[in-house]
Amino acid sequence: MMTINNGQARLADLDGAARASLDRAVSRAKWRILPFLILMYLLAYLDRVNIGFAKQSYQATTGVTEAAFAFGAGVFFLTYALFELPSNLMLHKVGARRWLARIMVTWGVISALMMFAYNDTTFSLIRVVLGAAEAGLFPGAILYLTLWFPKEVRGKILAIFYFGSPLALIFGGPISGLFLDLDGLFGLHGWQLMFLIEGGITVLVGVWAYFYLTDTPADAKWMPADERQALTAALAAEQSEKAHSGEIDFARAVRNPRLFYFAAIYFLIQITGLGVAFYLPTQVAALLGVKVGLLVGCISAIPWICALIAGFFYPDWAVRSGRRQICLLFSLAAIALGLVASAHASPALAIAALCFVTMGIMTAQPIFWTFPTQYLGGAAAAGGFAVINSLGALGGFVAPNIRTGAITWSGIDAYGLYAIAAAAFLAFVLVLFIKRVSGSQPLSATISPVRT
Numbered sequence: 001m002m003t004i005n006n007g008q009a010r011l012a013d014l015d016g017a018a019r020a021s022l023d024r025a026v027s028r029a030k031w032r033i034l035p036f037l038i039l040m041y042l043l044a045y046l047d048r049v050n051i052g053f054a055k056q057s058y059q060a061t062t063g064v065t066e067a068a069f070a071f072g073a074g075v076f077f078l079t080y081a082l083f084e085l086p087s088n089l090m091l092h093k094v095g096a097r098r099w100l101a102r103i104m105v106t107w108g109v110i111s112a113l114m115m116f117a118y119n120d121t122t123f124s125l126i127r128v129v130l131g132a133a134e135a136g137l138f139p140g141a142i143l144y145l146t147l148w149f150p151k152e153v154r155g156k157i158l159a160i161f162y163f164g165s166p167l168a169l170i171f172g173g174p175i176s177g178l179f180l181d182l183d184g185l186f187g188l189h190g191w192q193l194m195f196l197i198e199g200g201i202t203v204l205v206g207v208w209a210y211f212y213l214t215d216t217p218a219d220a221k222w223m224p225a226d227e228r229q230a231l232t233a234a235l236a237a238e239q240s241e242k243a244h245s246g247e248i249d250f251a252r253a254v255r256n257p258r259l260f261y262f263a264a265i266y267f268l269i270q271i272t273g274l275g276v277a278f279y280l281p282t283q284v285a286a287l288l289g290v291k292v293g294l295l296v297g298c299i300s301a302i303p304w305i306c307a308l309i310a311g312f313f314y315p316d317w318a319v320r321s322g323r324r325q326i327c328l329l330f331s332l333a334a335i336a337l338g339l340v341a342s343a344h345a346s347p348a349l350a351i352a353a354l355c356f357v358t359m360g361i362m363t364a365q366p367i368f369w370t371f372p373t374q375y376l377g378g379a380a381a382a383g384g385f386a387v388i389n390s391l392g393a394l395g396g397f398v399a400p401n402i403r404t405g406a407i408t409w410s411g412i413d414a415y416g417l418y419a420i421a422a423a424a425f426l427a428f429v430l431v432l433f434i435k436r437v438s439g440s441q442p443l444s445a446t447i448s449p450v451r452t
Contacts, residue, residue: 018230025217025227029148032222034160036212037141040104041164043202044137046172047111047130048076048396049277050198053176054191056282056291061189068120070400072127077274077396079131084390087136088143089383096144097213100137104206107133112199115192139389142369147216150234151374155319158366158373159311165273166304166311166362177297259384262372263391265434268427269368270395272335273361275403275420280354286413287347299351306355307362314359315366328367328431334360336424343414360424371434395423 051058051073059069091099110130117123141161149157179197180190188196214220217231280303285296318327338357342350372388403416 017226021226021230022234025223025231026149026153028223028227029217029220029231030157030160033145033148033213034157036209037144037161038164038167039205040100040137040209041141041161042168042172043104043198043205044107044134045165045277046168046176046198047107047134047202048274049168050172050176050194051114052277052279052281053172053180053297054194056285057180057183057189058191061191062118062123064120064123066404068123070404072120072124073400074397075124076127076131076134077393079128080135080396081131081390081393083132083135084139084393085383085386088139088386091136091140091143092383095215096140096147097210097215100140100144100213101206101210103134103137103140104209105203106206107137108199108202108204108206110199111202112196114195114199115188135390136386139385142373142385142389146373147235148231150238151370152319154373155324155366155370156316158369159315159363162311162315162362162366163308165277166308166358170301170304170308174297174301177295259372259387260391261430261434262368263388265427265430266368266388266392267395267398268423268430269332269361269364270392271399271402271423272339272357272420272427273365274396275399275423276339276354276357276361279400279403279416283342283354284351287350302351303354303358304362307358310359311362311366314363315370318363318367319370324367324370325431325435328364328434329428331360331364331367332424332428332431335364336421336428339417339421339424343417364427399423 051069055069058064059066064072087099087103107130110126110133114123114126114130117126142158145154145157145161176194176198179194182193183190185193214222217223217228217235220228223231281296281300284300285291288296288299290296314327314331318324321327334356338353338355338360341353342357345353372384399420402419406415406419407413409415
């Protein structure tokens with residue numbers, strides 16, 4: 001059986017039957033929950049970056065200026081950050097099923113309204129409201145995963161969850177490019193079709209979420225009783241461990257500098273990730289000498305396919321090997337060096353450099369989240385994850401503006417890439433001290449591995 005001694009969860013003391021029940025519970029939850037959460041995150045990420053695919057044709061049709069586009073692309077993240085904390089605290093109060101469904105339906109409707117954004121003002125206004133509507137989805141999903149998966153498998157689970165972002169850009173790129181090439185269908189511009197259809201799909205998935213998701217393992221009627229009990233006990237033991245050596249009270253957590261150290265790292269990682277995602281299609285188009293469409297969408301998918309492959313094994317290996325910090329440093333170095341190299345290489349080599357950039361982005365984020373998810377629990381997790389993600393989301397506002405500002409100041413396109421690379425370098429420096437700040441121990445120190 002499982003015992004808890006001085007807050008330490010001792011899953012190694014499980015007998016054979018209980019261990020088997022826990023393994024089956026984790027596997028069953030993984031196959032039921034993760035694909036759906038990946039779909040939700042895929043749609044959320046596509047909603048953030050599809051304006052990058054629409055950029056050329058949208059500006060040509062509406063006359064929205066480069067500065068206004070950069071502001072509108074980034075202002076989404078200001079309201080997203082502002083509403084992140086109350087949204088995640090509300091999720092903790094009412095349950096993930098209701099709140100995640102509400103978020104998706106609301107943002108899907110507003111995203112579809114982008115088809116009416118014909119000038120600078122309406123573009124910025126809809127982006128402002130869209131940010132508020134989508135706030136809470138990502139940290140809510142992170143919190144939801146902590147309610148279902150013990151920490152020793154969480155690195156792998158988070159890495160799989162992050163598949164949503166490269167999948168959005170692998171499939172979303174060609175699909176968005178196809179919509180743009182259908183300009184004139186039903187009397188609509190291609191970018192209007194893109195926003196309308198992608199927003200409508202999000203609404204449908206949001207309705208589905210209300211009926212599909214289950215708030216906690218204790219409520220999972222689709223899971224056999226022995227598995228339900230084993231998983232609930234394992235997660236309760238982990239919560240006790242956090243109460244002993246981590247943080248479960250939000251009021252205390254928000255006064256702890258560790259929380260904001262985590263947030264600073266994530267802020268810098270988000271500058272790199274969204275700075276690349278926003279402008280990768282136009283960068284590829286410039287390398288190929290063509291306009292953004294189906295061809296650019298397909299070529300832009302190549303770096304994200306590489307990212308997907310790296311994300312499948314690298315974060316899980318980082319956790320299981322006990323080398324999370326050094327692996328995170330390698331990921332950040334790949335981002336910084338790859339961006340600089342892509343500014344000075346031939347088209348083929350530049351695409352190859354961008355593959356290393358996207359692999360770094362894809363692997364850095366799930367490895368990073370293993371640090372705060374190990375430290376925060378309870379209300380501190382609900383609020384703390386929201387604080388980290390909301391401050392990180394400000395990176396989405398900063399990214400397009402520092403890139404545009406660097407290019408405007410220097411008159412050289414490469415300086416925009418240098419600005420994004422600098423954020424990865426600063427994150428690298430902060431990660432050098434992350435273990436000293438977080439006081440975290442190897443994930444295997446108190447809990448034996450759960451097989452997935």
